Amino acid sequence: MKFHITEVSLNKKLGAMSCSSSSRDTCPPSCSLKQLMLPDGSEREGPCYANGFHTAMHWDQVDNGKRGVNFTSFIEKLSLMIPVPRFRGQQVGDLPGKDNKLDKEKCIKYADTVRRHRHPFTYTHYPVTPRAALDEEVEYNGVAYRLKLPKVGAALAAWNKAIISRMMRNYTVNVSCDSLNQVDEAVALGLPAVVAVPRGTPKVSSTPEGVRCVQCPATWDKDTNCANCGGTKGPLCWRKDRDYAITFPAHGTWRRLTEKILTAVSKGEE
Numbered sequence: 001m002k003f004h005i006t007e008v009s010l011n012k013k014l015g016a017m018s019c020s021s022s023s024r025d026t027c028p029p030s031c032s033l034k035q036l037m038l039p040d041g042s043e044r045e046g047p048c049y050a051n052g053f054h055t056a057m058h059w060d061q062v063d064n065g066k067r068g069v070n071f072t073s074f075i076e077k078l079s080l081m082i083p084v085p086r087f088r089g090q091q092v093g094d095l096p097g098k099d100n101k102l103d104k105e106k107c108i109k110y111a112d113t114v115r116r117h118r119h120p121f122t123y124t125h126y127p128v129t130p131r132a133a134l135d136e137e138v139e140y141n142g143v144a145y146r147l148k149l150p151k152v153g154a155a156l157a158a159w160n161k162a163i164i165s166r167m168m169r170n171y172t173v174n175v176s177c178d179s180l181n182q183v184d185e186a187v188a189l190g191l192p193a194v195v196a197v198p199r200g201t202p203k204v205s206s207t208p209e210g211v212r213c214v215q216c217p218a219t220w221d222k223d224t225n226c227a228n229c230g231g232t233k234g235p236l237c238w239r240k241d242r243d244y245a246i247t248f249p250a251h252g253t254w255r256r257l258t259e260k261i262l263t264a265v266s267k268g269e270e
């Protein structure tokens, strides 16, 4: 696993603020946007937004060590930074972990170090509730891909949930969901949730269980980014006690593929 700190981001969606990146091997297999299987059994990368051209170039350099450093060096750099007003973890990649299991020691160390910065927040696709294995066809551009996601047992989900709850003392960890059902499950556990949704979803919508969903303002207001989102009350994704989930409409080159995957995940959960 490799990690990187950008002290002042040039990313338009983030604005001028500090953020971190993690290598691709931190991403758990339960993320539905990570990979797809082709009809011949080989795999291709999924439509994760981080595989977009410019972000992917940065991510490659985190992976290959040109930018990425090991966890110890990452924590050292984080602890030596002048405290910043806002810190967004994992602009690409995920929390320290392997397969679908968070690394307890590293995650807690990370959260306890990032606390010196004001308004720190991050995201994770590590599963916090049990899930059945999923195997659904996703047809895209004439190719019948298969979306295969592994089963997540109750003990593993509880392990991840306990680590995230501990991290939340010092670091807001948003559970990245791929369906509205997953939002309901995360919120029922008392965790803040964000979710990818099809384009055209209303700015304010709700889940089957009635959790309000509010679209990230940076996706519809060109003057909003993570560096100014929420004003003096702090960025929406940092507000761990908020009573709403945040939605991110599918966009970019792989929008249609992303939407088909999200539909397949919801169908598989029925």
Ligand code: SF4
Pocket (backbone or CB within 6 Å): 215, 216, 217, 218, 219, 224, 225, 226, 227, 229, 230, 235, 236, 237, 238, 246
């Ligand atoms: S809701 Fe605010 S903090 Fe969260 S991603 Fe959007 S702009 Fe950034």
